Amino acid sequence: MKTTVLPFTSFDDITLWNNLKEGDEKSFSMLFERYYADLVRYGNSLSPYEEKVQDCVQDVFTDIWVYRASLQGSVVVKAYLLSSVRKRIARLFERDHIFRKTTSTDSIAFLLEFSVEHELIDDDYATKEKVIHLNKLLNELPSRQKEALYLRYNQGLTVEQIAEMLDVNYQSASNLLHRGLLSLRKEWKGAFSLFLLLSSSSF
Incomplete structure (x- = not known):
């Protein structure tokens, strides 16, 4: 055989x-x-x-x-x-003395600019405008919220894994994700739905 x-x-x-x-x-x-x-x-x-x-x-x-x-x-x-x-x-x-005498990662600023424009399937102008607006809202989020969203929806990590990476407890990691998504929905209801749609289809 x-x-x-x-x-x-x-x-x-x-x-x-x-x-x-x-x-x-x-x-x-x-x-x-x-x-x-x-x-x-x-x-x-x-x-x-x-x-x-x-x-x-x-x-x-x-x-x-x-x-x-x-x-x-x-x-x-x-x-x-x-x-x-x-x-x-x-x-x-x-x-390099940026953190002086600590090795804590709390002070790391998340610098990555979100860009989900490449996830678009068509060339619809109105849709592109919405995605550009979504990117703007994502990049205006506090650093830790933005990093938590990136790890969850771009890298596919669980809340438990995010908590371990960010050296926080499960509830704190969950709160970071919740507040990030809540901020998107508060600024623009369409942003919340569009972000989850793009995330589920691409990540």
Whole structure:
């Protein structure tokens, strides 16, 4: 009986993760290629220094490979990587005396500009105008609310994972999301509906 070998691209995160824990370089490379761009983009939302962000992301992967034998097996890989990048950047800020004597991530400003225009299916002018207005409202939200919305609807993290990343309890993370969405609805009822529609279709 012939055995079908699945391509590496079809392997889920946890399979690749457990393989790299056993020293499989191909699995490690696959995870690197799968998430590098996302992690750099997220890192750039926390720091304006692009080269340092890239170094931080590469350092995260280097540590994963060096300390692979001690890694936990039951992790949500994407959430783990995003959280690791955030912590690495916080340490970078502390080293550069931006945070002075603390490594807390509370003071990190979320710099990413939301842009959901590419999610449009048609060229309808009125719809484009609505999306531009939605982007404006999103980018006027407080930094923590904006980051929580990004992690939830762009990166697909759960409330529990967001709470862990932002070093807050579940209720605080839930409140950040609720207040962000409530602000959108308060400023423009159509923004709330349009944001959820675009999120459900694209994220």
